[in-house]
Amino acid sequence: MSSKKKNIYVYLGKVILVTLLIVLLVRTFFLESFSVSSSQMETTLLKGDKILINKTAYGIRMPVTLLSIPFTFDNVFGIQSYSAALQAPYKRFFARSMGRHDIVLFNNPLETDKPLDKRSLLLSRCVALPGDSLQVENGLFIINGRPYSGCPNTMEEYSFKVSAKKELDDIAKELHISVPLGTVQGDSVITHLSRYDAFVLNESLSDSLTLVLCKKDTLKSHTFLIPFKGKIIDMDENNLIMYKQMILQEQKGKDVKIENGELVIDGIKQIDYTFEDSYYWMLSDNSIHSIDSRSIGFIPFSSIVGKASLIWHSSDENGTRTERCFSSIK
Structure with a gap:
């Protein structure tokens, strides 16, 4: 070469x-x-x-x-x-x-x-964000006292009467909105739509054939603070349930236990806990x-x-x- x-x-x-x-x-x-x-x-x-x-x-x-x-x-x-x-x-x-x-x-x-x-x-x-208060009530989120409505693109479950399917399909086609087939439950159809698409369709549908948001009642009501680095929070029984996983992650390698409703780290009882990281929801x-x-x-x-x-x-x-x-x- x-x-x-x-x-x-x-x-x-x-x-x-x-x-x-x-x-x-x-x-x-x-x-x-x-x-x-x-x-x-x-x-x-x-x-x-x-x-x-x-x-x-x-x-x-x-x-x-x-x-x-x-x-x-x-x-x-x-x-x-x-x-x-x-x-x-x-x-x-x-x-x-x-x-x-x-x-x-x-x-x-x-x-x-x-x-x-x-x-x-x-x-x-x-x-x-860190420092915000977050309440979960019947599947709905309340952040700093205000309900979180999500963005218009948020996908939700909606129901409509089986008898309304033809009218809904015709109007959706005119508006260039795709409505998934969904599943039939009794006399209703459950489908997934963005909040914006559901709003546009409801504006065009007759009052008796509106899309109804399916409410989710699977989550119990509770309120908690989203921790930030350096935040000290009392470790009572309720807070232990809420923050246990975060403490285990932060104290990985240490002996972390919950005994009789109290936090114990390396054999020492903790009446409160100082968080080492900031957290988000x-x-x-x-x-x-x-x-x-x-x-x-x-x-x-x-x-x-x-x-x-x-x-x-x-x-x-x-x-x-x-x-x-x-x-x-x-």
């Missing part, structure tokens, strides 16, 4: 290596693409959307898992792509507050058997089949990856949805 050709190969190798390093740095600290694979943020985000996550929005979180194959998350062809043998402590530079209603990517805090940055990724909307726009704070509880700031900022590509079984490409996320 001539010296000239050898120099070209060396040059190309350096260019490729530098490019990969730059991409890796950007992906690790600044921007990352995330594919939406579930319906829990419909209709704000749809299955098949590819979005950009701004990792600097709330400060730059440093990697925790130090032994990991670049450009992979947690596996390659079903084989674990990292080792938990060497982990750095959690650290975030230039930390900034999260905005209410931001759509956020975060790690599932319940997966404590995995390193922080290798836990499953979830996407949801931040509805309550996340709700998905599609409340039907979602993994959010209703199922996994408070989300610690340490679990936050970044803010969903832009849909850069979108596709379904029919091809590219060009109208969604390069659109901002609200």
Whole structure:
């Protein structure tokens, strides 16, 4: 091989290596693409959307898992792509507050058997901030004394009379609104619609054939404070039930017990507890089949990856949805 050709190969190798390093740095600290694979943020985000996550929005979180194959998350062809043998402590530079209603990517805090940055990724909307009071009453959320109504794209269950189906289908077709088939329960049909679509349909339907929001009475009424870092909360029996999981996460590695309604850490009874992290309450726009704070509880700031900022590509079984490409996320 001539010296000239050898120099070209060396040059190309350096260019490729530098490019990969730059991409890796950007992906690790600044921007990352995330594919939406579930319906829990419909209709704000749809299955098949590819979005950009701004990792600097709330400060730059440093990697925790130090032994990991670049450009992979947690596996390659079903084989674990990292080792938990060497982990750095959690650290975030230039930390900034999260905005209410931001759509956020975060790690599932319940997966404590995995390193922080290798836990499953979830996407949801931040509805309550550290220091807020949150009341849950019959499935409804009251934040700082005000009912949380959600955004117009929030998906809910609605019912309508079977006899109204033809009129509903005809009007929905005129308004270019897609109404899922739903399930028949007695003389009613239960279907899923965004609040906006339900409002538009109700404006056009006759008074006797309106869509009715299905109320959920599965949650008992209780009020609690969303903790922030340094907040001291008395550990009475009710608070222990509410905050137990967070304390176990923060005190991982210590002997944490609840004995006779009292918190005991390493054999010492605690009448109160000082929280080491700030927490958030996340709700998905599609409340039907979602993994959010209703199922996994408070989300610690340490679990936050970044803010969903832009849909850069979108596709379904029919091809590219060009109208969604390069659109901002609200």
